Amino acid sequence: MFLDTQENELMCEAQQALQKLNNEKESKKDLLVEFQNTWSKYDKGRAYFEEYTPESFQSKIKVDLLYMDQLLQKLDNDQIHEVEKLISSLYKDVKEIYEFINVKPEIYGKNITEQLINENNEKIKGLLSKNIYNYLSNHFYELPVERRESLYFERTKEDSRHLISEGQDAETAVEFSIKKCLMEDFVRNICFPPVIRNRLNYILEDDAFGDLFDQNALHDVYNSYNKKLNSISKIIAVCV
């Protein structure tokens, strides 16, 4: 029907058309990948946060210490004195981290603002206790067993093993480890409420931040904070 030369020409044209279609498909994919890359790197909270001020940190620390009082109320005076040193050292790191990420410090808890310090003791206790119980309910007591296991098994395994090797019975060891884990998360929330924590995590990993700001120093302070948080959580776990 066609001559050989005509057939060859048609095949060449068809090949070129197919090649073009394939190229278009690939370039579309590239754009999508590029968009995804940019989106994942894009600083989405760039315009959301307010600037850090020493005054806002002062307000925060006053409320945070009320939380700590509530959590450590079972300690006697000598023990409190020792813990206060640790808390003060922890908050030194917290302050430095806020200064690093230059974000206005936030206070943790529903309906809790800096105005709380002007309220009477009963109201303060009531509000803070409510928040603490809500947290424990939402993060442990009201969770199905499977969920508890998935959340805490891996995290408590090491501590439990350590306690058992020191002579504690298994039930007490597991109970304490879970308490410690819960308190660590709770105090972490007090120091850095979730929005701030997300921001902190972003900055800890952000390349652009690392090129300009002293990201290594931030990592050092963050590590120091985590160690102190670990120690405080153990003390609180004994009290609650």
Add this chain to the structure above:
Amino acid sequence: MSSINELYEQISKLSHSDGSFYRTLQSNLISIVTNASIQAMNSDQGYCFKFTIKANDYKNILNILQLTNKDLYDAFSNDWGGSAMRNHMHSDPYYQLFLLLLYFGLKENNKKISESALSCIFFKLWNGRKHTFFQYCNKDIMKYVTTYMCSRKHLANKYDTPYELIQNHFIPTVLKKYSDMILQGPDGLKRIFEQSYTRLRQMFVSRPRIDLQTGKKVSDGGLLPLYKKAHAEGKSISNIHVYNDENSPAKFGDYMSASNLDSIISNTVEKIVMNPNKKYSNVFIENLRKEYRVKKDVIELLATQLHNHEYHDQLHDIYNIILNRLEIVDKDQICKPGFSNDIKKKIMGSKNNKSAILLEKKIMTLLEDMLQKTIQRSLNEYSNVFHIQLRKMLIRILVYNLRSTVCQ
């Protein structure tokens, strides 16, 4: 021969016949000028100052020259014509006497006589203009006008008193321009007299125009309109007030002594861009690192990059906004200990006014370029709170350079 020249010949003969003539004439003339300088020094009136001219001084000199008022009038009337004599200033024997002495001094090549004679003419011209334009002159308002409202081009901004203005500006410039003309004849003498009057008058009023609403002749330039404005707005050196309101028609920079501000800014910017390898002290860099959490090597890179000559104009604009906002009138304000606090409050802490917004814009443009050229990053990659941090750090570096230029 002109009549004025005949009088000169007469005096010249007298000087040759009387050995003490020169000494007596010179000492009389110099004592008038010295008295004027002492009056000016002891006065706190500034540009409200009026010279005290003693009739006896004039009479003594007339006696030394052995002339009468009529001799002077006849000579000047002959040479300048009757119409000129109808003008009270041209026919004033005081001016005629000192113009004759100016002529004599130039002819005899005696600088002391010519300069002193011209000074005496200017003293009386000053008194006349001052009386015409400022019958009631408040020294505090005038001081405010000359300190804050006059542009640096205005002579009142350059010289503290009318005496200094006359001695250091008018006498040398007028003599330089008109000496040759005077020696050619009486017309040159008339010319220098009229020019002296015109130049001095321009100190008080200049740039005349017709006010379209009133139909009257008004002036836009000179001391008089500025004085009227200051008076109407209640401004005075004893009660300095500068505009803070962003919406007001005039800004502080329009009124302040532009020469001071300009020289502070220019010197600082020049020093920055002419010194590309500046080494900042370690203490300063370390302070910046601690306060703004920027990497030490990046701070050093940015601080060095600031000295790039490409930023000359940007730096000029930025300093201009900062110093205007702080209402700086002289360098002492920059060197005082509280300056850093002013910077923190009024520059770093200020957000919602036009100058702060403009400053932010200018600094951001500069920072963007500096970041691109040093760490190949764009400001867009950083959040707003980091922008604030970087802006503050750059202002600290700018202030460091400003103070190291001005306060050393």
